[in-house]
Amino acid sequence: EFVARVSGIATMAKLPYRETAEGLYAAFVGVPIDTGTSNRPGARFGPRQIRAESAMLRAYNSWTRAAPYESIMVADIGDINVNVYDLKDTCKRIREGYRKIVATGCIPLTMGGDHTIAYPILQAVAEKYGPVGLIHVDAHADTSDIVLGEKIGHGTPFRRCVEEGLLDCKRVAQIGLRGSGYSPDSYEWSRAQGFRVVQAEECWYKSLEPLMVEVRAQMGSGPVYLSFDIDALDPSFAPGTGTPEIAGLTTIQGLEIVRGCRGLNLVGCDLVEVSPAYDTTGNTALTAANLLFEMMCVLPKTKYYPK
Amino acid sequence: EFVARVSGIATMAKLPYRETAEGLYAAFVGVPIDTGTSNRPGARFGPRQIRAESAMLRAYNSWTRAAPYESIMVADIGDINVNVYDLKDTCKRIREGYRKIVATGCIPLTMGGDHTIAYPILQAVAEKYGPVGLIHVDAHADTSDIVLGEKIGHGTPFRRCVEEGLLDCKRVAQIGLRGSGYSPDSYEWSRAQGFRVVQAEECWYKSLEPLMVEVRAQMGSGPVYLSFDIDALDPSFAPGTGTPEIAGLTTIQGLEIVRGCRGLNLVGCDLVEVSPAYDTTGNTALTAANLLFEMMCVLPKTKYYPK
Amino acid sequence: EFVARVSGIATMAKLPYRETAEGLYAAFVGVPIDTGTSNRPGARFGPRQIRAESAMLRAYNSWTRAAPYESIMVADIGDINVNVYDLKDTCKRIREGYRKIVATGCIPLTMGGDHTIAYPILQAVAEKYGPVGLIHVDAHADTSDIVLGEKIGHGTPFRRCVEEGLLDCKRVAQIGLRGSGYSPDSYEWSRAQGFRVVQAEECWYKSLEPLMVEVRAQMGSGPVYLSFDIDALDPSFAPGTGTPEIAGLTTIQGLEIVRGCRGLNLVGCDLVEVSPAYDTTGNTALTAANLLFEMMCVLPKTKYYPK
Amino acid sequence: EFVARVSGIATMAKLPYRETAEGLYAAFVGVPIDTGTSNRPGARFGPRQIRAESAMLRAYNSWTRAAPYESIMVADIGDINVNVYDLKDTCKRIREGYRKIVATGCIPLTMGGDHTIAYPILQAVAEKYGPVGLIHVDAHADTSDIVLGEKIGHGTPFRRCVEEGLLDCKRVAQIGLRGSGYSPDSYEWSRAQGFRVVQAEECWYKSLEPLMVEVRAQMGSGPVYLSFDIDALDPSFAPGTGTPEIAGLTTIQGLEIVRGCRGLNLVGCDLVEVSPAYDTTGNTALTAANLLFEMMCVLPKTKYYPK
Amino acid sequence: EFVARVSGIATMAKLPYRETAEGLYAAFVGVPIDTGTSNRPGARFGPRQIRAESAMLRAYNSWTRAAPYESIMVADIGDINVNVYDLKDTCKRIREGYRKIVATGCIPLTMGGDHTIAYPILQAVAEKYGPVGLIHVDAHADTSDIVLGEKIGHGTPFRRCVEEGLLDCKRVAQIGLRGSGYSPDSYEWSRAQGFRVVQAEECWYKSLEPLMVEVRAQMGSGPVYLSFDIDALDPSFAPGTGTPEIAGLTTIQGLEIVRGCRGLNLVGCDLVEVSPAYDTTGNTALTAANLLFEMMCVLPKTKYYPK
Amino acid sequence: EFVARVSGIATMAKLPYRETAEGLYAAFVGVPIDTGTSNRPGARFGPRQIRAESAMLRAYNSWTRAAPYESIMVADIGDINVNVYDLKDTCKRIREGYRKIVATGCIPLTMGGDHTIAYPILQAVAEKYGPVGLIHVDAHADTSDIVLGEKIGHGTPFRRCVEEGLLDCKRVAQIGLRGSGYSPDSYEWSRAQGFRVVQAEECWYKSLEPLMVEVRAQMGSGPVYLSFDIDALDPSFAPGTGTPEIAGLTTIQGLEIVRGCRGLNLVGCDLVEVSPAYDTTGNTALTAANLLFEMMCVLPKTKYYPK
Numbered sequence A, B, C, D, E, F: 001e002f003v004a005r006v007s008g009i010a011t012m013a014k015l016p017y018r019e020t021a022e023g024l025y026a027a028f029v030g031v032p033i034d035t036g037t038s039n040r041p042g043a044r045f046g047p048r049q050i051r052a053e054s055a056m057l058r059a060y061n062s063w064t065r066a067a068p069y070e071s072i073m074v075a076d077i078g079d080i081n082v083n084v085y086d087l088k089d090t091c092k093r094i095r096e097g098y099r100k101i102v103a104t105g106c107i108p109l110t111m112g113g114d115h116t117i118a119y120p121i122l123q124a125v126a127e128k129y130g131p132v133g134l135i136h137v138d139a140h141a142d143t144s145d146i147v148l149g150e151k152i153g154h155g156t157p158f159r160r161c162v163e164e165g166l167l168d169c170k171r172v173a174q175i176g177l178r179g180s181g182y183s184p185d186s187y188e189w190s191r192a193q194g195f196r197v198v199q200a201e202e203c204w205y206k207s208l209e210p211l212m213v214e215v216r217a218q219m220g221s222g223p224v225y226l227s228f229d230i231d232a233l234d235p236s237f238a239p240g241t242g243t244p245e246i247a248g249l250t251t252i253q254g255l256e257i258v259r260g261c262r263g264l265n266l267v268g269c270d271l272v273e274v275s276p277a278y279d280t281t282g283n284t285a286l287t288a289a290n291l292l293f294e295m296m297c298v299l300p301k302t303k304y305y306p307k
Ligand SMILES: [Mn+2]
Pocket: A115, A138, A140, A142, A154, A229
């Protein structure tokens, strides 16, 4: 029988709630923190709001013809229980939570939370799969060594990951970087590690389908993690975030990036930095819900109908 | 172990979700409709928003010393699956859903939804308990015969209830009525049925504790239903509603009314007309969540610590 | 036949629109300016928003039993066409517009617009009726000589009125004054003219019915003008205004003041300083619409049903 | 003489208000409903808000050089009086109201209201003109048979129209469709009727002028109805709507579609689904007002100055 | 010469900015943190927003006739430079910053920031003055031992202060406490320390002037610190805060408390927990600015004009 | 040492505040007026909000590699003290204030305020440099002779400038013009003066780099003033403005225009018409802050690192 969109406890995409990842091919999981945020907080409410707006999602992808629910087992497994007063302890809790999730073979589809969480998530993921390729979509490189005196925060996760050998640096692509920076060459460190850096200016006026052909080639067949900071999108599309930068990617480009991941060996995905207090219409969370749906649609075992 | 407020699927008061009322002393249930609304819609999102803001609720009542969770079994049983396109069919669905809930002996604590829902809920309740006493807190009498050409809507539920003999008219109290009206004597019909009518002007500048002494006497030991329209409160306290009227009750008076129901034979309660799109700070939903918590605290079997 | 609240061109209280005041006992008229504002602008949209929210008004006063539409002829006669770039020219235009209105004997019920407009309105009113009594409800005395270098603005109208002999100073009451001020004795000048000054602090915790008994005695049987600045109300009730001051009157007290004018020889009323951009829920405009309705209910010829 | 933008009763484009369509070449008319909405309501306030924001409109089209007011007689004829409690009855009322409008030969320019209204409007239009061509701009096909158990709602109007023979199916174009769907091939039914379906993805990065050349050819010289759901536009341009879908058309493309209708035999146009409660800046309503102005500019008899 | 309210860099009350407290009798200082917040964050922007809204403040207190700027030297000395990623380090930074301020004899008037900051501020204050009396106005006791696993946060500062002997426990009053709690007797610990606890329910419907007579007697002539959590006020007055509780104090009561501190040996004051993202009208910050102005008006050396 | 973004008095880009322009190569200066606005006011708060959101700006331009702070001396010199009640007097005050700024050789980077201010600013600039070239980015030509009966307002500044010989008309480019107009050929007067007019429609779907090559050629080596009305941008990017027009420039095009000014002899720049009350997310002000930063990056003496 039909269920009205407004009706029912708000889980992601109206999926059933499960207590653990056991038996699931993929799982939506929330990490509700914002204590790693440098400017506007509020991303702690990202998972709740994404779940609320996800009521608009239906079962099939009308363009790609993906049919996730006919092919893979997915559920909403709730949130990591974070320590709102201690960011370092929170990171430990996330790492342990994700160890349990990935141990079952389940692919986590994470709803952030600020970008700090990518670090402990990647610790767990790399512990399982070895160093992973990374497709990092963001306005910011998030590769600072120390920000405002601290090693842990949403400006440093990928520096930490590299230091710990969690990334296969030749298989890292950063897309959408822009804005003002702290040094004359803002992305020098990234390039020095072997990352491919694609600044937002290189994306202006262009379909990113050709870029994704190259990115797929770069990623090869090894395990890949997709980390999507909603601030990669222009603030006109995603105002509800903490450190917006003007002149960013379009939602269309965001979709092209996610859809362009089809065929990759994705072992985890996240969508971070949705801050509902600045999302006055709910549409940033709606965009996040759709991007997470599209991520589910490009997981290795998702079935597609022919076009 | 502790759980951060922001963490987890949003159920009412972070209670467990249950599929049915079986085995519960009381249950929070949502009825997400607004198609009975004459002015601003949006109450369909009331249950979702009340659940979200209810994350602030803790286990004990610091003033009355009620300890509900030590004494009664309560859960969130989700929402009635409504027909968003047909109000009359929705009423049937609500009636049937509540029949099942009250059949188990469970006391429903309803999160509305517009006030139309009181009619089918009282159909189910009266079918179980016979004509009930009613404490109706509202800016409006909701006793019109026909509004804008229709018999069913949020301006008519208690007229329908009287017609069907669902109310014990001598045990009905309407509190907080005010505003402009459609005839010279707006509450004539109510008084003609034997209702006690307490206009908002009679409440100005006063504690309502003395009134509630009288109301408890009026209600006696028979079954009582409490129906609380959030627009009974002044718009300064509860802006997030569809037909606000100025110069209403204070939240303090609202609490006095609910706390004043302690000792009554309550068989059901509702809190209706929260419209989140007009609740720009979330505090109307927060108020609703607190009032529902206080209703749970005055159910017959709730335990109290001595003061 | 019924008309849905949402339906139709937005006139005040869904009244007919008329091009002139000819033949009307009273007329709602808008003066959409905010160029006399010292802090937050936006009151130029006051009339439009008051009209929109006035869709909630019905025909009868459920407490006082006033039945305005059974006894007096009222319409919405639109707005004064103001000069948005020149405040002094705007004042001339208002004066001329009101001359025409009062010439017909029609009582203007003005929707502001910032409080500057009281000066040219009172020029027209006093030209017709001679010096008038004034009931001025406001957080501010609006009796400065010069504000920010200028004689004309929303902080000076009543100084100008006194200078021009438009007020019968012994019959002036200012109610609700408060906040920080520009000199040690903020209301010295008012008192020196013979005004009665009632500071907000004198109103705290009190019904204003006793005060209004005194004010009616003060006003006697001469012509009286009621000027109600919405910022007289506490910002919790009326956030949508340009120069809010904390700890103000309640809406209840506002109603008591207006209802307390019953029996006076009212020759004009205004409700000013509603600034919709700061009225995030529409409820300030709704309050204004209700206060204007209540003003119409206390006009000399409005009929009352017995209670 | 000049009239300040803020001044005056809010009619569409500051046009005169007329009680009927008699003698008009075209008429703006509101249909304030949202009871056909599946997700976020609020479109009932669409006409009121479009009128308010239309104060920005001037007399000439600075790009196309259309001069509507020099050539055609247009007015605002107010709203259809809907039944807010019964969607099916509302449809009857709309049909009857439009019968009267089209009977005079007047071209209705409709301000919605949710998309359900296209069904009864097209009943009236096809009764006058026979089966019409349709240019349907929308994120959704709105061709479901039954949604949430019901035949009438904003997801089904064009299915109903086809069933009743109101459309000339070979002359139907649907532009902007996208999002998740209820079946593997979301637009199969549309294509099966002979509709041309242009998914949003086919529009990305492209001017739609070439598409409109084809659409004009498809429409030929027969009567054409233009139905524009504001959710066809990307939520960044039109957040104020009830069922937003990401990655939609740009406002530029929306203008190209409307301007591309020049030369067609337009017999009616609508702009639907503006929901002001989600339009936090007023700019969705402003966009709607502009699109309606541009529709007026492409009516058969509108005069153009040479470029 | 006059200065327009909107004009100029936003310092508190348009006071001059000074780099240090040297030579000042009192200083406004910001502590922009929210990482001690359990629910809604955003208080980090409190100081900035309070400064913005403080443009409404004038020089004299129109009720009490205090004339602070004629008698004491005050400036805005900017903000403590906090560590947004580490709450414990932030506490150290605050303590050190306040040591320097109080060392000069200057009285800090603090703009928070969340309530965690009271702990390091009181460390510095007590180091200078010995154990102090405390007037703590709040919805919450903030005396938990451990919240969500942590010792430091906005729920624990006064527990920490007692443990370190910073408070003269017989001279502590907590006013406004309410809401749901974690144990049957929420304020047992406070009472066990000798604190006076005044629950919100004890304040309902009452002027707090009599209470303040008693509080002044309790405080005697020793050093007193005033800590005012804006959430002590009802959410209708102060929606812009992170952990609102319904049925709180009125702004009038808040003013009575602050004005009731006149004559005490105040050595520091704070106003905390203003969270601008939830302060949709700016009026919570405006209230905070006024309360801080009133605190300045009751400092020992502030001059008063006779009434 | 690091400084948290949230910390400190809000000056533009966290630059030091200076009382005068003496010794500065360039200066940020605010002109907080909106009394020249025809529709929605609020631009008076533009400078304050731009300063607040500018906390996101860092020191280097990550795309162009400009390093302004290594090469030029810049500060925030506060606001012109305007007359909020008299627009004509305000214009005099602006002219005098700018005379002092340009007299020192300092380049003003102005934060508006409505566009009226360009007229007195250009009076001062042309008095120093002779007739200047003008790059005017706007949705509107702002060349009306009289608007709503007045010569001075935000629709007329460039007409006044031409009349007074302040512009080198062959070196004027107007970019982004669009919307409905008051006459069949909206930009006829501009073209008649020799201005280059680039309508928004000519910019659709295009990089504006080629246009800027032509504009640089047009400007030559003479002094150039850049006047950027934020409403040139599409309302999706810049909703926070008073007279928005749909289908405008993208932020990307805005950046291309400003970056395309590199190499010109810029003698002044402004960014006007940011109206924070309509900027619900703060991102219009953020965009303005970034555009002003980019203007600083293209001043003649700003140093660039090689790419
Ligand atoms: Mn990031």
